[in-house]
Amino acid sequence: MSAVTAALARPFAAIPARQRRAIGLALLILAVLLFPVVHNNDADIDSMANAAAYAMLALGLNIVVGFAGLLDLGYAAFFAIGAYFYGIFTSFQVMPAWSPLWDPVAALGLVQKINQGGPDLVHFTLSFWLAVPLAALVAACCGVAFGAPTLRLRGDYLAIVTLGFGEIVPIVARNTDWLTNGAAGLNGVQPPRLFGWSFGIGATPYYYTGMALVALGIFISVRLRDSRIGRAWMAIREDETAAGAMGVNRVRMKLLAFATGASFAGATGVFYVSKLQTATPEMFGFPVSTMVLVMVVLGGMGSVWGVVLGAALLQLLQSWFLPDLTSWTQALGGALGVGWMQKVDFTQAVELIFGVVLVGMMLFRREGLIPATRRPPALSFEAQHVSGVQRGGFVGAERIGIRRPEPGGLALEVKGVSVHFGGLRALEKVDLVVPAGGVVAVIGPNGSGKSTLFNIITGLVAAQEGSIRFEGKEILGLPPHEILSCGIARTFQNIRLFPTLSVLENVLIGQHARLSTGPVGAVLGTPGARAEERAAVNYASEIIELFGNRLTPRAQQSVAGLSYANRRRVELARALASRPRLLLLDEPTAGMNPAETLELAEQIKSLHALGLSILLIEHKLDVVTRLAENVIVLDHGEKIAEGPPEVVRRDEQVLSAYLGRAAREAANA
Amino acid sequence: MTTASLLLQQLINGLSLGAMYALLALGFTLVYGILELINFAHFNVFMVGTFIAMWTLEGLGLSGQSVILHGPALIAVLAAGFAVTMVVTGVLGVGIERFVLRPLRDVKGPAAMITTIGVSYVLFNVILLFVGAGSQNFPNPMPQARFNIAGAVIELREVLIWVVAIVLMLALTFFVQSTKIGRAMRATAQDPEAARMMGVEVDRVIMTAFFLGSALAGAGGMVFGLYYNYTSFIVGFTAGLRAFTAAVLGGIGNVPGAMLGGIVIGLIEALGSQFVGASWADVVIFSILVLVLVFRPAGLLGRVAPNKS
Structure with a gap:
């Protein structure tokens, strides 16, 4: 069967896909018209x-x-x-009494004056x-x-x-x-x-x-x-x-x-x-x-x-x-x-x-007779190795237009934020500052409230008290999409991409708030809408290209089929596409091997070098030491230490929070 | 009739309707509590239940309202009717779960819900094709005994409905609260993953929920037939929607909530029909559904469900 269809399809394969589609459409229209x-x-x-x-x-x-x-x-x-x-x-169903007020409507041809043997009535037409x-x-x-x-x-x-x-x-x-x-x-x-x-x-x-x-x-x-x-x-x-x-x-x-x-x-x-x-x-x-x-x-x-x-x-x-x-x-x-x-x-x-x-x-057959999406097949081994994998930071990241902030300013200022889930105190009066252009890391044992802190900053969870200012503007209580519009983008600890969409589409969605095409512009295909779409695709492609051979050849593939590390990269690309001034990274290297971890750490470093402010949750302390200027330690929802990485590493409270008191004493001995 | 006795009469009618809706609402709630799935097939499992009950009673020699039984014979016939109907609809529910819904259990999105709509449609049309569109005369062996209370009338069939509903609800409550599999059901509803790791056979729990829910829908079907003395292929839709509203009103996933919600919806239908007009009853009920979902999605007895994502 497939051999037959392949043989039948062969003469048509020479015609480019675009023309083939145009010819098919023309034939369909002709058939509909002539039927x-x-x-x-x-x-x-x-x-x-x-x-x-x-x-x-x-x-x-x-x-x-x-x-x-x-x-x-x-x-x-x-x-x-x-x-x-x-x-x-x-129809003749509703016929109100005629009055001169209907005259202008009648002039437009929308109503008629009729008489069925009583007073004059309005007939809608x-x-x-x-x-x-x-x-x-x-x-x-x-x-x-x-x-x-x-x-x-x-x-x-x-x-x-x-x-x-x-x-x-x-x-x-x-x-x-x-x-x-x-x-x-x-x-x-x-x-x-x-x-x-x-x-x-x-x-x-x-x-x-x-x-x-x-x-x-x-x-x-x-x-x-x-x-x-x-x-x-x-x-x-x-x-x-x-x-x-x-x-x-x-x-x-x-x-x-x-x-x-x-x-x-x-x-x-x-x-x-x-x-x-x-x-x-x-x-x-x-x-x-x-x-x-x-x-x-x-x-x-x-x-x-x-x-x-x-x-x-x-x-x-x-x-x-x-x-x-x-x-x-x-x-x-x-x-x-x-x-x-x-x-x-x-x-x-x-x-x-x-x-x-x-x-x-x-x-x-859940996808139906004609599935909505057809993705290119996965890359062959040859295609995966067309060029060497690049190591080190992003090359040419300045092209994506990260603006260097005024030195000395504050990007993010969290003051006295508390969150309670019923009786559980997830966060208790937490203070935190991210200087403009700085990198701050949040560490702490599992369940210490790190991800909750991110969820509050990005509007996914409501706080009971406190204040969060971004570039001087209060953002606590804003819905998530407005917080992103302000210039804060995030990644998720347990990767939340849009699984059936392609890499390119995922990154384009990151730009949603920076684009303005509405439904009318999209349907009419106005020059403005077309230009904006072209620019958006170009920009998304530039961001994808930063990840080199990792993502570029896979731009049209659906993200569900990507490796774990590549999905993390797409999430980072999607966040960057929103042109953030503060990037929130929730365990960006989780699940990556040491080489991939190092690669991502260098990439984050190159974003920092361009002036992007970064708040980072990370368990791998060598990543934290390599990137962060300041470290906040959370335990049971409270901030127990803060300072440069090498100071925090030796803090007594931090050691006992992470390792228990016995281990701390052993370390001191 | 005075307004007071009219009100009392509608309260009595409402309690009977409510008992029926509660039986039906429990099936929605049991399945939703565990799978977070709105089971549209339940509508027509109930409808099929009315037919099973009818055929069972006819098989026992009853036809229409011509055969009247008394005493032990009446009780035996009714008990047999309930038992057969409940087992058959219970098995039907388990079959739907096993062969149609289980393959879709881990599929994200509306696939499972759409499938239940399809199953519901199949049941609906199978009955339509094989029985026909006309109303069927439902056998009723109960004598016409009436009790007058303050100008209102209670009939024997209404007493029967209340007794059956109360017995079944007590049995279900005992089952869910005090048996091993009931405990497993509650655990699975809270956290299927953790329950599985603690050795709960989740597949069996889900099948049990479908069996119980569908069996209760079968009992509801028998009650429907005895109350209205007819059945037809279309009875599942309206009754099902009202029962679902009852489950939501009480707090979906919440067993006592479904019972309370059923009673409330029954009362609203009876009183609304009396004082607003029967043709508007569904508009009133669906408006309540929308208002509850918008303003108190957890329902009357529910608490805000923990986010399972």
């Missing part, structure tokens, strides 16, 4: 138009579930909101083309309003809350007769008009409109995915805490994902209702949300083309394959005279198939 012309069957064209609606929904849900990793089980609610928005503003963006906006606003209180919840709670929301919206639609005509459904919804020509009931115009919407959805999804916004979403999906510590405003980014996904559903609702010209609460229940989720899972969570394929496959399964299979089986049963085969109806089993697809994909 109704070639295949003149209204029912099939209608099925394809429905598939387009579901593909739009799948694209929107993919932004929420696939990109940002937020499991939304009530997605159909936003579909309903868009649908009812258009339905109410084009919102244009389809205006309704699509408006419904997208309304759904996005509902997404924000609903998401703002709930997106702080843990992911699994979010799932259940969205499920509840998805249940409430159809109930409200069913119960508010005056607005939605309740369970009977909204009737008389107007079809779209284009330059005075009504779409009517034929499937073809809806087909082209739907395909145009899908094309727009794919375009927006791809642009967002490959931008600063998409990277931030994926960072949240991979490791929310690390994303925050790397400068991603998590609440805002999650809301943006939720709102973007909702806007897709809102726009699709307008399309779908204009096509059916009716809206009932049953069209937007839990089965719809589940079906869209199945499409996303089948195609591949996070994979734009995958979810479109998933939507198309499931829609075709429903409208073509199962009915055909049913009639074939029944015909066969008739020919063979088998009674049960003549009565079989596979279309009833479509939801059962959805359930089986969901379970089967999760168990056997």
Whole structure:
């Protein structure tokens, strides 16, 4: 099989990948455009138009579930909101009394004055083309309003809350007769008009409109995915805490994902209702949300083309394959005279198939039919040894633009900070100063509060009392992403990279707070956004190149496959990419062998030489002695000693904290 | 009816509903406490339970409300119904855990939760395909005995529901608090890694949790049938969501919390239906779910869970 595909692929291999993709896209567009012309069957064209609606929904849900990793089980609610928005503003359901105040609105063509044998009434006649963006906006606003209180919840709670929301919206639609005509459904919804020509009931115009919407959805999804916004979403999906510590405003980014996904559903609702010209609460229940989720899972969570394929496959399964299979089986049963085969109806089993697809994909192919990421294979031995490994400090580190601080200033000033977890005093009135351009090390036995100190400085843990000033500005109580923006970046003791993203993407996320491209700029691809992205990639590449042969050839590989030491290096690179003025390193050499430890120590030293202030937690005392100008010793959350490394090494209290009293006496003897 | 007796009547109804939701909520809480997994399959394990109960009772010769039993015969039939239903749903739960969820136990992200949605969907549609969409008449052998209290009516079936719920909850509490495997469950809930190193067979603990939770859902299913005298393929969804709300309200992972939450949700449903309107009951309940999650995610009885990451 693979030999056959390889033989078939050979003639195409000569064409560059970029052109190959362009040709494939052109062929696909041509096929989509010609389908109704070639295949003149209204029912099939209608099925394809429905598939387009579901593909739009799948694209929107993919932004929420696939990109940002937020499991939304009530997605159909936003579909309903868009649908009812258009339905109410084009039908005869709601007709307030006419007053002259409506005249300007009528002049815009949004309402008409009608008379049904009583006082004059207002009939809403919102244009389809205006309704699509408006419904997208309304759904996005509902997404924000609903998401703002709930997106702080843990992911699994979010799932259940969205499920509840998805249940409430159809109930409200069913119960508010005056607005939605309740369970009977909204009737008389107007079809779209284009330059005075009504779409009517034929499937073809809806087909082209739907395909145009899908094309727009794919375009927006791809642009967002490959931008600063998409990277931030994926960072949240991979490791929310690390994303925050790397400068991603998590609440805002999650809301943006939720709102973007909702806007897709809102726009699709307008399309779908204009096509059916009716809206009932049953069209937007839990089965719809589940079906869209199945499409996303089948195609591949996070994979734009995958979810479109998933939507198309499931829609075709429903409208073509199962009915055909049913009639074939029944015909066969008739020919063979088998009674049960003549009565079989596979279309009833479509939801059962959805359930089986969901379970089967999760168990056997979690990445979906078209996986979102394809990484280059691991390096061969030859590739790993193309150039000698460099030892010693960074060469050319001045290129990454570390600014030398004014001498004599203070980078970080921690005063009287205490943290209690219940009865446990993790830190008790700790004071600490990092001079601008200085290197300070924090040492202490396990559980002495070193990492807690880092977590407080970077905003991951709240302190009960005290003050933390960075360059004179109070930062205690700021959220992690704002602390990073101030100029403090950190690494984690137990490495927290974004595992499925590449080395380059990890380092680019480090720059998140230093870039400004928003969703609109990313989608439109403005010159400013493009220039910023190019500069960001260049800068990230420069930082990666500092690590020489260790990281440069692996820039496109996912970090999950890297060696332990290389992952530590990526974490350092990611922190440097945020252009920090103070670097917090939590056991940067843990798990490294002596040669790698020495190499990293020299690299840290060269950063220090450029003027970067560094606060370091380290157990290896030779690293501490080599780097630190000042050492703070913590024990049981309290500072028990402070001074230059060689003084602290001989401090009585430090010795007994580390080694116990007997060892101290032995050392003195 | 006076307002006071109306209120009393709805309190009685609410307690019955609440007892049912509590049985169902315990299954969510047991599994969540150990795996931190919202088990959507539980919704329809309950639904399947109503059918198992129905078939068991029919297998014992009952049909609809035509056969009325008294005394020991009634007790024997009901006990057999509960026992068979609980064992079958318990085994169903264990099967789901063993064959579908265990392979995904160490997978990060929403994979396991999505899988439970898929399983739930499969159960739902299997019943739909093989039984059909119509409501099924649930056999009920209980005599129509009624007790009047201050203008409100308590029926025999309600007394039965309370007795069953109380007995099962006491048994569960005893099991979790005082048996070896119950202790292992509590240890695993707190720290699976440490429990494993102390010799706890975590796989067995998880299976036990699924068995107990699903068996209680089966008991809930039987209670549902006896209370409403019907069942259908769709009953799992609404009841499941309400029971999940109950588990969250009480503090998910917390066994007494699930019981309390169930009672509270039952009361809210009964009183809300009376005073707000039945069609809005779910809106009220889900609003409570959202408010609890936002303002008191640990629930009424829960404490803020230690961060396991």
